[in-house]
Amino acid sequence: MIYGIGTDICDVRRIRASLERHGDRFALKVLSEAEFKTWKARSARWPERGVRFLATRFSAKEAFSKAIGLGMRMPMTWRLCEVGKLASGKPVIVLHGVLKDWCEARGLVAQVSVTDETDYAASFVVVEQKEKNP
Numbered sequence: 001m002i003y004g005i006g007t008d009i010c011d012v013r014r015i016r017a018s019l020e021r022h023g024d025r026f027a028l029k030v031l032s033e034a035e036f037k038t039w040k041a042r043s044a045r046w047p048e049r050g051v052r053f054l055a056t057r058f059s060a061k062e063a064f065s066k067a068i069g070l071g072m073r074m075p076m077t078w079r080l081c082e083v084g085k086l087a088s089g090k091p092v093i094v095l096h097g098v099l100k101d102w103c104e105a106r107g108l109v110a111q112v113s114v115t116d117e118t119d120y121a122a123s124f125v126v127v128e129q130k131e132k133n134p
């Protein structure tokens, strides 16, 4: 059954401004270790793609935080919720640490979709709860 849904829209210009003000420190606050490596590589090749990568991750994590009903409150943290990618290009939510434990204890599984246009990035997350005794 569906446990929760979450959506978020993020202003890419605000992310760009935060990066200009705080540099890597801002990216390190939002991104997991694996995401940070991808972000570094993309930013080095094409800074604008780095900004958009960070904006879509920012919106996906906020959307996930709403879908699980916590918002950005423990055990939900930016870095424990990672947006990975399958070989097909489809994004997937990969959880870590106490957030992973919290979701596993409740049988929660997430699906995510992200998009971006010139000034905005947006995400939608559906969280399902697996049946205990199917």
Ligand SMILES: CC(C)(COP(=O)(O)OP(=O)(O)OC[C@H]1O[C@@H](n2cnc3c(N)ncnc32)[C@H](O)[C@@H]1OP(=O)(O)O)[C@@H](O)C(=O)NCCC(=O)NCCS
Residues within 6 Å of the ligand: 008, 009, 062, 065, 066, 067, 068, 069, 070, 071, 072, 073
């Ligand atoms: C959920 C959260 C990440 C959204 O932050 P935001 O980017 O500033 O705001 P957005 O416009 O994207 O989303 C706001 C909407 O999120 C929804 N929302 C708020 N808390 C939520 C929760 N725990 N679960 C799911 N959705 C939530 C609400 O519908 C809210 O809109 P509304 O106030 O008009 O009803 C943020 O509010 C948060 O972390 N909340 C938890 C911490 C908290 O409650 N702090 C205040 C303590 S009093």
